[in-house]
Amino acid sequence: MLDEKLEPIFADVLRRNPGEDEFHQAVREVLDSLGAVIAKHPDYAEGALIERICEPERQIIFRVPWVDDKGQVQINRGFRVQFNSALGPFKGGLRFHPSVLLGTVKFLGFEQVFKNALTGMPIGGGKGGSDFDPKGRSEHEIMRFCQSFMTELSRHLGEYTDVPAGDIGVGQREIGYMFGQYKRITNRYESGVLTGKGLTWGGSRVRTEATGYGAVYFVERMLGTRKQSFDGKKVIVSGAGNVAIYTIEKVSKLGGRVIACSDSHGYVVENSGSGIDLDLLKEIKEKKRGRVADYAAARGAGVTYVPGGQIWDVPADIAMPSATQNELTAHDARTLVKNGVIAVGEGANMPCTPEAVRVFMEGNVLFAPGKAANAGGVATSALEMQQNASRDSWTFEATEQRLANIMNGIHDRCAEVADVYGSPGNYVLGANVTGFIRVAEAMRALGVV
Known part of the structure; x- marks a missing residue:
């Protein structure tokens, strides 16, 4: 339930932003986590601080x-x-x-x-x-x-x-x-004005891989809290774009086996013991800009292609929704829990509906929210800005190590804050509260602007 001090704030967001359901959903998810913060630090409810955070500049x-x-x-x-x-x-x-x-x-x-x-x-x-x-x-x-x-x-x-x-x-x-x-x-030549550039004209190594790699690093750290890892686990990854491809790549390097991926037309399930053929998937999606149906055709009998349908019907140990917002519903979440999923990591932005998140939390499934798990992309963009500012270029290994350190740090801060606010293992609360406090403190320091 929303804290009574936050109810009028959310009501005002609804009134001022009619018809913007996804925005309402994102605001509500953060406000749901702030009740404990307001109870502990009532000064955060003063000066219309939360209202200003909910209103774009x-x-x-x-x-x-x-x-x-x-x-x-x-x-x-x-x-x-x-x-x-x-x-x-x-x-x-x-x-x-x-x-x-x-x-x-x-x-x-x-x-x-x-x-x-x-x-x-x-x-x-x-x-x-x-x-x-x-x-x-x-x-x-x-x-x-x-x-x-x-x-x-x-x-x-x-x-x-x-x-x-x-x-x-x-x-x-x-x-x-x-x-x-x-x-x-x-x-x-203001190279720091856009990130995601090519390596020969100001780009950063690992930027292409960063969001997918980062999500996997976060989930691996999260699994470690239960003395588990990706090694030997069956994994399903929705999507077949940049985030999904490099999620698959890093999962495979950590010993996991990705058995299914998807696009807007359907999904494929690998029947072989080796999992998704990453080289073929990259050729189909990155070079030919094709569909997973083309991947299935190229693989032949080794793959089952299911047009339409839901990839979440495929039994797996770990699920990585990496396509788009609200792609995983409560029904899908119940199917995953029934099939024995132990962890879910959001590679996309808000891919799980609020009801799906509740199903995972009630089912004791480790859940990594997108604002924490997929922060690797923007973190590496900030590293690209650093390199542009210093007219420098770092190696792949050095940049990936910075990314891994950042993602591990995000995980640890979220876990620590969740503990402080009496909800161990609640990464949704940990991410929302950690991010809110950092932004709120900066806004208070800058005055009413």
């Missing part, structure tokens, strides 16, 4: 006109929500997908504030994107869209102001086109 919506290969003018809508800069410049990805609406970007930006705070790095939280769909578009169309998008967005960016990165639909190709346009507009 700035919400930018703009038109993105561009010309397709047929010479037709297309119109998309662009967004950038600069949510909170108490800890540093706004930092968060850009998502290009038809489902992107203002409420989507606000939910992602709100989550990003706490995720970034958990890393311990000096970065605030923001998010952006467009309802543009790069799938099925030519290279020239994607370039023209990215250039038009950046023409407007550029006036709101800067390495000390706002530093976007990639997200769903935005990879190194799109970042390159946007960085090129930003450089052209500003007439300077």
